[in-house]
Amino acid sequence: MVKKTQATWGGRFTEKPADLMIRFSESISFDRRLAPFDVRGSKAHAAMLCHVDLLTTRERNAIQRGLDAILKEIEKGEFKWDESLEDVHMNIEQALGKKVPAAAKLHTGRSRNDQVATDMHLFFKSACADIENVLNGLLTTLVEKADAHRDIFVPGYTHLQRAQPVSLAHHWLAYVEMFARDRGRFQTVADHANFCPLGAAALAGSTLPLDREFAARELGFVDRKGRPQLTRNSLDAVADRDLFLEFATACAICGTHFSRVAEDLILWSTVEFDFLELPEAFTTGSSLMPQKKNSDSMELLRGKAARLQGNAQTLFTLIKGLPMTYNRDMQEDKRPVFDALDQTIICLQVLTGVIEGTTVNVAACKTAASDPQLLATDLVDYLVGRKVPFREAHHAVGKLVALAEKAGLPLDELPHDLARKAHPKIGTDWQKVFDIETAMKNREKTGMPGPKQIRKEINRWRKQLAKK
Numbered sequence: 001m002v003k004k005t006q007a008t009w010g011g012r013f014t015e016k017p018a019d020l021m022i023r024f025s026e027s028i029s030f031d032r033r034l035a036p037f038d039v040r041g042s043k044a045h046a047a048m049l050c051h052v053d054l055l056t057t058r059e060r061n062a063i064q065r066g067l068d069a070i071l072k073e074i075e076k077g078e079f080k081w082d083e084s085l086e087d088v089h090m091n092i093e094q095a096l097g098k099k100v101p102a103a104a105k106l107h108t109g110r111s112r113n114d115q116v117a118t119d120m121h122l123f124f125k126s127a128c129a130d131i132e133n134v135l136n137g138l139l140t141t142l143v144e145k146a147d148a149h150r151d152i153f154v155p156g157y158t159h160l161q162r163a164q165p166v167s168l169a170h171h172w173l174a175y176v177e178m179f180a181r182d183r184g185r186f187q188t189v190a191d192h193a194n195f196c197p198l199g200a201a202a203l204a205g206s207t208l209p210l211d212r213e214f215a216a217r218e219l220g221f222v223d224r225k226g227r228p229q230l231t232r233n234s235l236d237a238v239a240d241r242d243l244f245l246e247f248a249t250a251c252a253i254c255g256t257h258f259s260r261v262a263e264d265l266i267l268w269s270t271v272e273f274d275f276l277e278l279p280e281a282f283t284t285g286s287s288l289m290p291q292k293k294n295s296d297s298m299e300l301l302r303g304k305a306a307r308l309q310g311n312a313q314t315l316f317t318l319i320k321g322l323p324m325t326y327n328r329d330m331q332e333d334k335r336p337v338f339d340a341l342d343q344t345i346i347c348l349q350v351l352t353g354v355i356e357g358t359t360v361n362v363a364a365c366k367t368a369a370s371d372p373q374l375l376a377t378d379l380v381d382y383l384v385g386r387k388v389p390f391r392e393a394h395h396a397v398g399k400l401v402a403l404a405e406k407a408g409l410p411l412d413e414l415p416h417d418l419a420r421k422a423h424p425k426i427g428t429d430w431q432k433v434f435d436i437e438t439a440m441k442n443r444e445k446t447g448m449p450g451p452k453q454i455r456k457e458i459n460r461w462r463k464q465l466a467k468k
């Protein structure tokens with residue numbers, strides 16, 4: 001008499017897996033979130049089997065109704081997950097077997113290897129769409145901030161030293177560029193996910209008359225013209241984990257961006273800078289020091305960025321040494337991408353909330369931006385305009401800066417005769433260079449912070465975002 005073995009693959013076994021093995025190898029604790037995709041995949045597979053006469057219409061309908069009922073139970077939290085059935089695929093198939101006799105035919109021409117690949121392709125398409133949505137919200141917030149802050153200037157920094165002035169709008173729009181590139185990366189991942197692995201089966205396809213195109217169409221794995229898109233090699237279809245790497249990397253790069261924004265906001269909200277006031281809703285106090293208002297949300301964004309890099313790293317290390325094709329190591333590929341998705345979404349939402357609620361200390365920005373040294377480079381350009389070779393002009397203005405520092409005067413208040421000592425081509429109009437509005441108006445080429453350019457960029461982004 002054969003002892004009770006694992007129900008789905010237990011045929012060749014006489015013993016049950018050890019309890020420890022069951023606990024060790026289960027993935028149901030985390031891959032249950034694939035249930036909606038697994039049900040969709042199975043319904044499409046059943047439709048295809050019926051289409052090629054491997055299921056009757058009745059059997060197909062019973063299977064599809066049964067799967068819908070199971071998904072409802074799952075959504076209501078009434079489904080009983082069984083650890084000994086390993087994963088989401090077998091839990092659902094077993095539950096279906098209890099409702100529908102034809103469930104025994106559902107796995108015809110399919111393996112969990114192409115099944116999990118299909119689930120994950122569907123998951124990535126949905127995950128990328130979700131992130132794109134949140135990114136669009138953030139982009140809209142940034143563009144509106146830019147519009148509100150067109151006339152506020154701040155010093156731009158290199159090496160964290162004051163460099164040249166820019167409008168605050170230009171600064172927000174820099175972040176827009178970063179996050180729009182992220183959005184493009186997620187769109188690319190979604191495009192790469194848009195190929196149906198079903199039919200690859202375990203690794204070598206199937207002798208059965210499967211209609212791969214039919215299944216692909218059912219699941220929306222189609223190009224713009226509605227033509228089905230299929231994975232082109234059955235070995236690659238079950239071995240490939242590029243989407244995991246691409247998605248986690250896209251999240252890590254996005255994390256790098258929001259971490260840098262967070263660092264700017266932390267710095268700018270210090271008493272030392274005082275350009276911004278972060279919203280109370282996203283700051284915290286100290287249990288000891290009553291005056292403190294800490295930028296914990298921004299610090300967490302920096303911290304989470306590290307976690308996102310860790311997820312990508314885990315996946316690279318997981319995959320790099322694996323022989324063709326499927327290996328059970330791959331079960332560890334899901335947690336990092338689930339975590340990457342969840343953390344990326346919440347981080348982007350928090351950042352959006354913080355930026356929406358941030359107020360600008362206009363006076364502090366104005367004081368900082370009116371430091372005349374910020375326009376020393378414009379004075380160099382002024383001399384270049386008077387045919388002084390750039391290197392010579394640069395040197396002369398350097399001397400001027402030193403003179404001003406020695407005289408204890410702001411650069412633009414140096415008396416004219418003293419200024420002329422730095423270079424004979426310095427005319428009586430040299431101090432006009434230090435008008436910040438003029439300085440900005442002189443920067444109207446594409447990508448520069450001139451006011452017309454800023455308006456153009458804001459309009460361009462608004463139009464682009466409205467299309468979505």
Ligand code: ARG
Binds near residue numbers: 027113
């Ligand atoms: N839970 C498994 C995973 O995610 C599904 C695929 C199992 N395939 C197998 N040949 N054991 O990797």
